[in-house]
Amino acid sequence: MHLVWYFLCVLGFTSKSFRVVHLDLKGAPPRLGYLRQLLPLLAAQGCDALLIEYEDMFPYTGRLANASALNAYTRKDVKRLLSWAHDMGMEVIPLVQTFGHLEYVLKLEEFRHYRELPSFPQEVCPSNEDTMSLIEEMIEQMMSLHPDAKYLHLGCDEVFHIAACSKCTQRHLSKIYARYVIQLAELVRKKYPGVTPIIWDDMMRQWSPQYISSSPLTSLIEPMVWVYAEDVSKLLPHYIWHWYGKTFKKVWIAGAYKGATLPTSVVPDIEVHFKNQISWLNYIDNTPVQIKGFVLTGWSRYDHFAVLCELLPVSIPSLFLGLSLISRKHKHITQTEVFNIWHSSMRCSPSLKFDLHNLKFEPRYLSSCNFPGIEIYNAILQYLTIKSNIEALDISLTEKKGWMTKYNVDHNYTSPWRILEDYRSLNAHQLQQELGHFKNSTELKLSKYFDQFSINEWIEQKIFPLEFKLHNLRKTMENLIRRDVWPRRPLR
Ligand SMILES: *[C@@H]1O[C@H](CO)[C@@H](O)[C@H](O)[C@H]1NC(C)=O
Ligand SMILES: *[C@@H]1O[C@H](CO)[C@@H](O)[C@H](O)[C@H]1NC(C)=O
Ligand SMILES: *[C@@H]1O[C@H](CO)[C@@H](O)[C@H](O)[C@H]1NC(C)=O
Ligand SMILES: [Zn+2]
Numbered sequence: 001m002h003l004v005w006y007f008l009c010v011l012g013f014t015s016k017s018f019r020v021v022h023l024d025l026k027g028a029p030p031r032l033g034y035l036r037q038l039l040p041l042l043a044a045q046g047c048d049a050l051l052i053e054y055e056d057m058f059p060y061t062g063r064l065a066n067a068s069a070l071n072a073y074t075r076k077d078v079k080r081l082l083s084w085a086h087d088m089g090m091e092v093i094p095l096v097q098t099f100g101h102l103e104y105v106l107k108l109e110e111f112r113h114y115r116e117l118p119s120f121p122q123e124v125c126p127s128n129e130d131t132m133s134l135i136e137e138m139i140e141q142m143m144s145l146h147p148d149a150k151y152l153h154l155g156c157d158e159v160f161h162i163a164a165c166s167k168c169t170q171r172h173l174s175k176i177y178a179r180y181v182i183q184l185a186e187l188v189r190k191k192y193p194g195v196t197p198i199i200w201d202d203m204m205r206q207w208s209p210q211y212i213s214s215s216p217l218t219s220l221i222e223p224m225v226w227v228y229a230e231d232v233s234k235l236l237p238h239y240i241w242h243w244y245g246k247t248f249k250k251v252w253i254a255g256a257y258k259g260a261t262l263p264t265s266v267v268p269d270i271e272v273h274f275k276n277q278i279s280w281l282n283y284i285d286n287t288p289v290q291i292k293g294f295v296l297t298g299w300s301r302y303d304h305f306a307v308l309c310e311l312l313p314v315s316i317p318s319l320f321l322g323l324s325l326i327s328r329k330h331k332h333i334t335q336t337e338v339f340n341i342w343h344s345s346m347r348c349s350p351s352l353k354f355d356l357h358n359l360k361f362e363p364r365y366l367s368s369c370n371f372p373g374i375e376i377y378n379a380i381l382q383y384l385t386i387k388s389n390i391e392a393l394d395i396s397l398t399e400k401k402g403w404m405t406k407y408n409v410d411h412n413y414t415s416p417w418r419i420l421e422d423y424r425s426l427n428a429h430q431l432q433q434e435l436g437h438f439k440n441s442t443e444l445k446l447s448k449y450f451d452q453f454s455i456n457e458w459i460e461q462k463i464f465p466l467e468f469k470l471h472n473l474r475k476t477m478e479n480l481i482r483r484d485v486w487p488r489r490p491l492r
Contacts, residue, residue, distance in 0.1 A: 012245075013284055018049040018091060018293030019327050020252075021319065024259065025073075026055035026104070027300030027308045028454040032077055034313070037372050039088050045320060045345055046327025049091035051153060051295055052081075055304065056104040058096075060141055067105045067138075071453045078145050086148075093198070096142045097155035098135045098184055099123055099177075103304035105138075116161050116168065122303075123159050126180035127167035136187060143192055150195060152188055153224070156181055157200030174207045178215050185220035198252060201225040201244070205236070209243040222292060224252040228260035230275040232283040245289030252292045255280050257322045258315035259299025266380050266462070267363060268310050268318040271356045277325050296322045307461045313373025313449050314380050317366055320345045346371040376449060379442045383462065386431070386438055390466050393426050397473060409476055411491045416481040423477055432470050439463050 021042055023035075056069040059078065073081075085092050105111050106121035114134055116125045124131045143149065163173045185197045201223040204212050212218065223244060227235045244251050255277045258268040277296070284291060298315060301308055324342040343352065348369035359365055367378050397404045401422050408414040423429075439459060446455045 012287065012289045013281070013291040013294065017291045018252075019046045019323065020049040020051050020093070020293045020295040021047045021323070022051040022053065022254075022295055022297040024053045024055075024298055024300040025057040026053060026304060027306075028311050028450055028458065029057045029071075029073070029300075030312050030449055031451065032073075032080060034372065034449050035081060036084055038316075039084050039090070041320075041345070041372070042323065043088040043090060045323040047323055048089060049093060049293060050085055051093045051095055051297075053095040053153075054078075054142075055097070058142065059145075060138075062137075062141075063110075064105075064137060064141060066108050066110065069104075071451055075145060082146070091151070092146065092149060093151040093153055094142050094146045094149055095153035095155060096138055098138070099126070099154075099156045099180065100159035101155060101157065101303060105134075107304070116165050120161055123161055125165050125168060126176055127165070127171065132183060132187070135184065139188065139191075143195075149192075151198055151222075152192070152195050153198045154181070154184055154188070154221075155200060156184075157202050157226075159203055162203075174204075174211055177203055177207075178212070178217055182215070182217050182220060185217070189220060197221045198224050205240055209240070209247070213243070213247050218247045219249075221248075222250050222252060223248055224254055224295065226254040226295075226297065227280070228256040228273075228276055228297070230272055230279060232276070232279040236283070241283070241287060241289065245287060250290045250292035252295060253280055253284065254295035254297050255322070257296045257298050257318040258310040258312075259297070259302075261309075263302040263306050263309055265309050266311075266314065266383065267377075268315045269360070270318045270321060271360045273318050274321055274325065274356060277322050281326070294326045296326070308454075308458055311376060311380070311449075311458070313376035316371045316373045317342075317346060317369075317377070320371065343369075373449070375445050379438075379445055382438060383442070386435055387466060389427075390431055390435070390469055393428055393431060394469055394473060396426055397422060397428075397477075404473075404476065404480065408480065412480065412483055413486060413491055414480045416483075419477055419480060428470070428473065432474075435463070435466055435470065439467075 054073070056067060057072045058068060059072050059075050060066075060068045082092055100123040102124055103121050106115050106124065111134070112118070112121065114124045114128060114131055115121055116123045124135070139152070143152065146152075159177065163169055163171065163176050168176055181199060188195055188197045197220065199221050204217075204223070205225075225236065225241075225244065229235050255273070257273050259265075261269050261272065280294070296319060298312065298319065299309060300312075321338075321342045324338050324345060328338070328341070339355075343350070346366070346369040348366065352365065352368070363381055367374075367381070371377075399405065401418075402408075403414045403418040403422065443455055443459060446458065450458075
């Protein structure tokens with residue numbers, strides 16, 4: 001395919017717009033050494049800003065101390081990360097949630113009374129007089145570690161329970177949101193002159209343009225419009241886009257490079273993410289909206305309580321491809337050229353040729369490349385093979401073959417020879433050994449990238465269920481073959 005894109009003549013998306021990489025540290029936060037290794041590579045590919053979402057990895061102090069995870073980064077860690085980013089000429093945009101997605105704070109006993117709904121620790125109640133001082137303190141602590149920040153992302157997305165408590169139900173829905181965000185934004189502007197507050201756009205996307213246009217919000221904040229779908233226009237009607245363009249001086253846009261497929265994904269779907277980014281470029285083509293920056297988001301969990309999704313090292317190919325696409329300075333660029341740049345950024349063999357379609361079905365194409373994280377990328381591919389073999393074994397023994405089904409187990413009624421034979425011919429024992437080796441060797445490989453807590457979490461979420469499955473199959477089999485006398489039919 002030699003499609004030519006003309007996206008850099010897009011009116012509002014220029015070489016001055018930021019190319020932003022989102023670091024979501026709320027799941028499997030990388031070791032600093034790994035980030036240090038990555039930053040120059042990101043910079044070399046055109047990334048000139050980081051959107052850093054610390055969540056509970058931020059070193060909160062004072063009354064907020066318990067909001068930090070026990071393995072949070074230290075103040076010194078954060079300063080080192082910021083100085084490396086600074087050396088690379090990158091803008092750092094800290095993100096602190098201020099409305100919804102405050103699970104890591106509101107889950108705690110001492111902060112439960114700030115909740116909008118007593119049983120859901122997601123959002124603060126904007127009608128509670130104390131809320132603003134809590135949030136102000138979070139902002140203060142964040143800004144004190146980012147004294148040079150020019151932007152502060154306030155989150156404000158996915159406020160699922162709004163106007164739900166008895167105080168709030170008496171107020172008008174969109175007014176509650178706008179009033180609260182205006183209050184926040186004014187606080188930031190007053191206290192930190194020169195700092196521009198940013199919010200995710202999804203809440204206001206649902207409301208009437210007239211209402212928002214007439215609100216002071218439009219001059220206080222810059223919206224970050226996020227769509228991760230393959231077809232941006234499906235989730236973002238053009239009239240909204242034009243309205244944003246008329247209403248806000250600058251608009252940020254956000255696609256994804258990981259963490260947007262399934263909450264349990266282990267490898268990013270490069271094709272879907274690439275199509276999402278292309279769709280964005282086409283979408284903004286020829287619209288006069290000023291694009292402040294294009295963000296590649298990389299979610300580590302869907303929310304504070306969710307399991308881990310794709311790890312950062314496994315997602316480097318997807319991230320580098322996204323950067324190769326959005327950072328090109330040429331006016332015309334073909335897909336082949338983007339792919340060539342991508343290949344060389346990942347240090348793949350020049351003879352390696354493939355397109356996105358065959359990559360989807362054969363992720364091993366990248367196995368011989370040499371990007372930071374390749375050993376984890378390869379380990380995860382091996383994991384997928386082991387997992388599917390174990391699932392196939394399970395289905396074969398308990399559903400396809402006729403001697404270890406639920407019926408056999410319920411009636412303790414089987415042919416010991418048949419079941420032993422199936423167990424042997426399906427390599428159940430070898431699979432168990434393979435899983436054990438895989439667990440040990442992967443744990444060792446992961447230790448270069450993550451701390452022991454993240455490694456333990458990953459192993460518990462990904463390996464334990466497979467061990468459990470094998471263990472149960474074995475126990476069931478052993479129990480069934482212990483019998484050597486059987487009753488007459490019919491069985492009861
Ligand atoms: C943090 O949590 C512990 C245990 O629940 C509690 O004793 C302590 O007072 C809390 N710290 C702060 C600063 O609230
Ligand atoms: C994995 O490591 C554990 C603990 O070090 C050890 O007991 C076990 O034998 C190892 N398993 C394999 C298959 O190497
Ligand atoms: C099946 O029979 C064996 C041998 O009598 C016995 O040890 C085992 O507990 C039985 N299992 C069940 C589930 O009844
Ligand atoms: Zn409320």
